[in-house]
Amino acid sequence: MLKASLLSIGDEILIGQIVNTNSVFIAKELTNLGYSIHRISTIGDSRQEIIDELDSLFKVSDLIICTGGLGPTHDDITKDVICEYFDDVLVHHQQWEDKIRDQFKVRGLPLSDRNKGQALLPSKSKLLFNRIGTAPGMLIEKDNKFLISLPGVPNEAQCIIKESAMDFLKGLIDKTDSDCIIYKNILTNGIPESSLADKLDISEAILGKSSLAFLPSYQGVKLRIGAYGINKSKAEQELSRLYDYIFNRCSENIISEDEISLMEVLAELLINNKVSISTAESCTGGLLSSMLTSVPGSSKYMMGSIVSYSNDVKENLLKVKKETLINFGAVSKETAIEMAENCRKIFNTDYSISITGIAGPDGGTNQKPVGTVWIGLSTKTGTGAFLSNLGNNDRTMNRERAVTSALALLIREIKKPLL
């Protein structure tokens, strides 16, 4: 298997000021090509640490992709360190100087000496064209191992990977003709991780050299199959075998595949079925509505929402009966049903969802602890409400889980009507 490692150089990542988006992007691209990512490291702008880390990563990797430290200022030392590491010297690339001179001319700026320095590259390296910036990438080889060095600016790193490094990266995999792992994601819903694990009853005998990871999230437990094969076509056979194994044991819990979110699954269902929706929200305060409108094209199905945070609004705008609120309370099956049903009528939609609950951290009682949430669902054929005990004290989490439950409920209802 071809092993790759990623190295990010820069203090702003170490102090937590910026998210390392380069690593995510590059790791995903390399994984899709069939590389096995061995390690992702972030270190500071220090000569010795870069040298040590290159040494350490090359021991376990065929390819290192390094980002950062190629700018024009004094703390950008990557090129000098590469020269030291590969026993090389910087040489001048006139074409690159002309290219950045033109870029500067367009912006009405003179080319400074600092920027001219960006046309200097290690003599043994191949320049990787950077269409959108002034620092080119570079590719350098030693003992049949490779280093690609890219600027740290995410747009530029991504641009060079996609436009200038891709042929090399693909070619290296192809000519190596080695074993590989290919991945597939499956999102399940309505079953806790431990019960799902019991249901699947995965053993080493079933997995062989392949893997199955359980990744809990608000959307449900995600399963990631990593199917191993001695070549790509064997890996695909293995993937299909493992997928069938899982599907046979928990098809009723599978809600989406291949990184498609619950919201995307629902949006597609709503659009394909040409149906409309509205929401009436209390404890989630508009989060469900905000989620429903987060997808481009949501105006095809989403009409609107009433956030009835106070009881007055539940009564005056959503027309929940005063007696219902007095007799059963705002967090009750009866209120959830009236909210959903009246909402559907007010917005004249095919479906309406209501959420009323206790998000926390305060407001819980013995009968209705924090995390008690009623989700109402109204369709043209009926209205019902479903209790969720989200069972924890975290407001943000309770709100997100309530919304996720509502999305999952609506997906199930559209696929297989209960009401």
Place this chain on the structure above:
Amino acid sequence: MLKASLLSIGDEILIGQIVNTNSVFIAKELTNLGYSIHRISTIGDSRQEIIDELDSLFKVSDLIICTGGLGPTHDDITKDVICEYFDDVLVHHQQWEDKIRDQFKVRGLPLSDRNKGQALLPSKSKLLFNRIGTAPGMLIEKDNKFLISLPGVPNEAQCIIKESAMDFLKGLIDKTDSDCIIYKNILTNGIPESSLADKLDISEAILGKSSLAFLPSYQGVKLRIGAYGINKSKAEQELSRLYDYIFNRCSENIISEDEISLMEVLAELLINNKVSISTAESCTGGLLSSMLTSVPGSSKYMMGSIVSYSNDVKENLLKVKKETLINFGAVSKETAIEMAENCRKIFNTDYSISITGIAGPDGGTNQKPVGTVWIGLSTKTGTGAFLSNLGNNDRTMNRERAVTSALALLIREIKKPLL
């Protein structure tokens, strides 16, 4: 300086499936406490690699914070590896089993053997309480160096750091008495970066070994003071000197400090002033309302919201005049003003905010490109609307920026009424 390193364990980061948000959060917290972050590493769920990386990181770090691999399934091996590394055995914590049994009971689920396993911890470790999940964190020491192991789920890792590990982390810095840099963030609003720089007139003579960074963001320009001292208390003195210097020159632009969000600032203002608010949203689809209700105690000020995603709803529920929609369009100053004013009347609140705009990626025109957003603000003394050109093509970013602008607008209005 006390050196810390972060270790993330999990194939899902290596293959680029998820962003390593734990590293960002923990790096920021540790940096704020005065730790110097030496390295951030991500490796796979492999016994030997975890052992090797612990070895390598401990050579250069006083503290390692490790995330991931504490779940109930077969690929969660961190605890076993810790036992091996620290020459320890797992022991059972009855109190923890009782805690997770209760958590499961609330949700109406049985406690499986897999979950019971989460009550096993290395005997030499101290349990770090996890209020919101089933896997506790742990703290273990060897030769005066420390390892903290946390679950990989970001909310849980953050919860344990903030609630259960903070005393230890602070104490370690305090008792070590080495030189350090401590940071403070100040968020300014309503002044461009260059004017702020002129106003502050920072020089090397003022900074000494400390630093001041200007970080423009869509909430405003953030200032980050990095105060250096030969020990924590000297660094604190230095921080206070630099803070006073800045405060004296731009107090009127300071809108929040120490990572307190705009929303928290606004919630405090609304509660202290005993005023109420409602919102009328189009392109943000409930995101503003959801933000306003994200803070505990928001029922003190938030009455409700109408999400008028379709024009029908703008007309029928928000009573925007048909002529206004026809003559000026849904995305216009006139519509924003009617939405805000009518919303305030419908909900009978002191303030009301409306947002109508083009979030993208589609729907832009030459006159009204994607990113055009009108924000209306209505108070008991007047109603106005303000144009934002968010100027980019990213739907999520445009929606978030529109909400941020609305929050900042309301904060300014409450502090110093314009309307």
